[in-house]
Amino acid sequence: DIQMTQSPSSLSASVGDRVTITCRATQTITNFLNWYQQKPGKAPKLLIYSSSTLQSGVPSRFSGSGSGTDFTLTISSLQPEDLATYYCQQSYSTPPTFGQGTKLEIK
Amino acid sequence: EVRLVESGGGLVKPGGSLRLSCAASGFTFSSKSMNWVRQAPGKGLEWVSSISGRSNYIYYAGSVKGRFTISRDNAKNSMYLQMNSLRAEDTAVYYCARDMGPDSSSLDYWGQGTLVTVSS
Numbered sequence: 001d002i003q004m005t006q007s008p009s010s011l012s013a014s015v016g017d018r019v020t021i022t023c024r025a026t027q028t029i030t031n032f033l034n035w036y037q038q039k040p041g042k043a044p045k046l047l048i049y050s051s052s053t054l055q056s057g058v059p060s061r062f063s064g065s066g067s068g069t070d071f072t073l074t075i076s077s078l079q080p081e082d083l084a085t086y087y088c089q090q091s092y093s094t095p096p097t098f099g100q101g102t103k104l105e106i107k
Numbered sequence: 108e109v110r111l112v113e114s115g116g117g118l119v120k121p122g123g124s125l126r127l128s129c130a131a132s133g134f135t136f137s138s139k140s141m142n143w144v145r146q147a148p149g150k151g152l153e154w155v156s157s158i159s160g161r162s163n164y165i166y167y168a169g170s171v172k173g174r175f176t177i178s179r180d181n182a183k184n185s186m187y188l189q190m191n192s193l194r195a196e197d198t199a200v201y202y203c204a205r206d207m208g209p210d211s212s213s214l215d216y217w218g219q220g221t222l223v224t225v226s227s
Contacts, residue, residue: 034213036152043202043220044144044152049213087152091212094166098152 002026002090006099014107019075021102023088026069032092033071035064038101039084047086048073080106109133109216111203116221119193127188127221129203137161137181140206142214143188145199145223153199156188157206171197193225 003026013019023033031051036044046055048064051071061076075082083106088099115127129141143155156167156177165177176189186203200222204214 032212034211036214038152043217044204044214045217046207046213046215049207049211049215053211055215089152089213094157095168096154096157096212098154101151 001095002029002093002097004088004090004097004099006086006088006102008102009100010103010105012105012107013078015078015080017078019078019082019104021073021086021088021104023066023071023073023099024069025071025090025092028068029090029092031067032090033064033066034089034091035062035073036087036089037082037084038087044087078104078106082106109205111205111216111218113201113203113218113221116201116223118224118226120227121194121225123193123225124189124191125193125223127190127201127203127223129186129188129218131184131186131203131205134205136179136184139208140164140212141179141186142204142206143177143186144202144204144214144217145197146202146220147196147199150199155201158186190223193223195225197223198225199223 033051035048038044052064085101110132112130142157174192179186200220202220203218205216207215
């Protein structure tokens with residue numbers, strides 16, 4: 001199975017900050033990398049698929065990049081409603097696997 | 108509007124069985140692969156199983172293989188997860204999720220989840 005490792009596991013940032021979360025795969029997954037946002041008590045929501053394609057309706061402050069084994073989710077200007085846990089997921093091979101999550105707190 | 112609604116969760120004793128359902132609406136159900144993903148209390152997301160639109164491709168996580176069975180009824184726009192020989196470690200919120208498609212295989216729509224608790 002492909003293992004996905006996110007860093008950091010948690011972070012605290014202020015409104016307006018630029019925030020970056022990284023995700024690393026144990027083998028190449030080309031661009032089959034997806035990002036999800038899960039707000040407390042809610043189901044996950046797809047933010048970005050295929051490494052860098054923004055899902056419809058997702059604010060443009062979210063962006064993704066990377067290919068191969070290393071990927072990044074960036075929030076260009078953090079908003080209060082971005083309080084959530086973020087997960088990366090590889091869909092290159094079965095079983096699809098998730099990172100352990102990055103809990104984002106607002107200072 | 109795409110909608111996925113899970114049901115069937117509850118409290119069950121170790122070794123028991125439970126059948127989850129996912130009712131879909133707002134899209135052509137038979138054209139999409141579907142998935143079950145679970146989340147243990149306070150933990151991350153774990154993919155459980157997937158089934159293709161015509162049920163010809165079915166996959167399971169190693170942790171549930173041989174105990175869980177995924178199925179679907181396209182005439183009823185529904186997907187199911189039959190869970191047997193349940194263990195305490197199967198305690199989780201179970202989400203059904205739609206596969207966007209072969210170009211990305213991301214999970215673009217999720218239900219609200221149904222809680223399964225395995226405890227004596």
